[in-house]
Amino acid sequence: MSFNKPDRDISGSKPFVPSEGIQDAPRQVTVRVAMPGGRPWVTYLLLGLTIGVYVLQLSSKFFLQGVDYPAMMGMKINEAIVAGQFWRLLTPVLLHGSPLHIGFNMYALYIFGRVLERYYGHARFLMLYLVAGFAGNAISYLLSTAPSLGASTSIFGLVAAEGIFIYRNRFLFGQNARRQLTNIVTIVGINLVLGLSPGIDNWGHLGGLLGGLAFAWFAGPLFQVRGIKPDLTVADQRDTSKAIQIVVIEGLVLVVIIALGIMLS
Numbered sequence: 340m341s342f343n344k345p346d347r348d349i350s351g352s353k354p355f356v357p358s359e360g361i362q363d364a365p366r367q368v369t370v371r372v373a374m375p376g377g378r379p380w381v382t383y384l385l386l387g388l389t390i391g392v393y394v395l396q397l398s399s400k401f402f403l404q405g406v407d408y409p410a411m412m413g414m415k416i417n418e419a420i421v422a423g424q425f426w427r428l429l430t431p432v433l434l435h436g437s438p439l440h441i442g443f444n445m446y447a448l449y450i451f452g453r454v455l456e457r458y459y460g461h462a463r464f465l466m467l468y469l470v471a472g473f474a475g476n477a478i479s480y481l482l483s484t485a486p487s488l489g490a491s492t493s494i495f496g497l498v499a500a501e502g503i504f505i506y507r508n509r510f511l512f513g514q515n516a517r518r519q520l521t522n523i524v525t526i527v528g529i530n531l532v533l534g535l536s537p538g539i540d541n542w543g544h545l546g547g548l549l550g551g552l553a554f555a556w557f558a559g560p561l562f563q564v565r566g567i568k569p570d571l572t573v574a575d576q577r578d579t580s581k582a583i584q585i586v587v588i589e590g591l592v593l594v595v596i597i598a599l600g601i602m603l604s
Contacts, residue, residue, distance in 0.1 A: 377461075379452060379453045379456035379457065379461075379464075380461065381452075381456055381461045381464050381465050381468075382448065382449065382452030382453050382456050382464070385448060385452065385468065386445055386448060386449060386452075388433065389432075389433050389435075389441065389444075389445060389448075389490060390441070390445065392409060392433045392434060393434075393435050393441050395409050396409045396410055396434065396435070409434060410434050410436075410488055412430075413426070413427060413430035413431065413433065413434050413488070414427065414430075414431050414434055414486050414487065414488040415427050415428070415431045415476050415479055415480060415486060415487045415488065415540075415543075416486045417480055417484055417486075417604075420480055420597075420601075421601050421604055427476070428473055428476045428477055428480065428597070429469065429472060429473050429476065431472070431476055431487060431488040431489060431492070432468075432469075432472035432476075432489070432490045432492060432493050433490070434488040434489065435488060435489055435490070436488060436489070440489060441490075444489060444490040444491055444494055445490075447494045447497070448490065448493075448494060448497070451494070451497040451498065451501060452464070452468075452497065454501075455467070455497055455500055455501060455504070458504055458559075458560045459500075459559065459560060460579070462579050462582070463558065463559075463579055463582045466554070466558075466582050466583070466586050467496060467497070467500055467551060467554050467555065467559075467582075468493045468496065468497070469493070470496070470550050470551070470554050470585075470586050470589055470590070471492060471493045471495065471496020471497065471499075471500075471547045471548075471550045471551035471554070472490070472492045472493040472496070472547060472550075473550065473590070473593065474492070474496070474546045474547055474549060474550025474551075474553075474589065474593060475491075475492025475493070475495065475496070475543040475544065475545075475546040475547030475548075475550060476492055476543060476546070477546060477593045477596065477597055478542050478543065478545060478546025478549070479492075479540050479542045479543035479546060480597065480600065481542075481596065481597070481600045482542040483540060483542045483543070485540065487540035487543055489540070489543075491540075491543065491544055491547070492540075492543045492544065492546065492547035492550075493547055493551075494547070495527075495530075495544045495545075495547035495548040495551065496547045496548065496550050496551020496552075496554070497551060498523060498526065498527060498548065498551070499527075499547075499548045499549075499551040499552035499555060500551045500552070500554070500555035500559060501523060502520060502523040502524070502527075502552075502555075503552060503555035503556050503559055504555065504559055504560060505519050505520055505523070506520060507556075507559065507560075507561055508560065508561070508562045510564075511562065511573070527548065530544065531544060531545065550589065550593075553585070553589060554582070554585055554586070554589060557581075557585045558577060558581050558582040558584075558585040558586075559577070560575045560577060561575065561576045561577050562574065562575055562576070563575075563576050
C-alpha cells in the first residue's frame with residue numbers, strides 16, 4: 340500500500356486556504372485547524388508492541404525447536420475459537436509470519452497511523468485500530484477455515500478511515516480531494532486483487548476494511564467551520580463518547596454474527 344499525505348498542512352501550526360465549503364466566503368479565507376496535539380504515541384506503542392511480539396516469535400522458533408508458540412497461542416484458528424478461545428479474534432493483529440510480512444504492515448501503520456491519530460485523537464484512533472482488527476478476524480472466521488495472522492486487518496481499516504475522513508471533510512482539501520479519494524480506491528482495489536493469491540486472508544482484509552469504514556463514517560472526525568470572518572476555526576463535531584457508542588454497536592453486531600456461526604458450525 341502507498342499513502343498520500345494531504346496536499347495542505349492542516350495540523351494547526353500553519354494556516355491553509357479552503358477552496359469550498361464556506362458559504363458566502365471570500366475567494367481566500369485563512370482558517371486555522373485545531374487538531375489533537377501531542378505525539379502519535381498510540382501508533383508508536385502499537386509499533387513497539389507488535390515488533391516486540393515478533394521478537395518473541397523468533398525467539399520461540401530459535402530456542403524451542405522451531406515452534407512458534409506465540410503464533411500457536413494467538414493466531415486465528417477456527418476450531419480453537421469454537422472451543423472458547425475468543426481472544427483469537429483480536430490477538431492475530433500482533434502476530435506475523437515473516438520479516439517481510441511484519442515489515443510491510445508496520446511500514447503501513449507508521450505512515451497511516453501518525454497522520455490519522457492527529458485527526459482522531461489517541462483514544463479514538465486506538466478504538467479504530469482494534470475494531471477494524473476484530474471485524475477482520477470475525478469475517479475471516481465466518482468465511483475462511485484457514486488459520487491466519489497479521490495486522491493487515493487493522494491496516495485495511497486505517498485505509499478506509501483515511502478515505503472517509505477525506506470525503507466527509509473534503510472542504511479542507513479543495514480540488515485535491517477527488518484525486519486523493521481516487522488514489523485510495525485504487526490502492527484498496529489493487530491490494531484486494533493481490534489478496535486473491537494463495538496464502539493471503541482476503542476475507543480478513545475485507546472485514547477490516549468494512550469495520551474501519553463503518554467506524555470512520557459514524558464516529559470519525561467531522562469538522563465544522565465556526566467563528567466570524569476572518570477569525571474562523573474548524574472544530575470536530577464528534578467526541579470520544581460517540582466513538583464508544585459505535586464500538587459497542589459494531590462489537591455487539593459482530594458477536595451476534597460470530598455466535599450464530601459457532602452454533603451452525
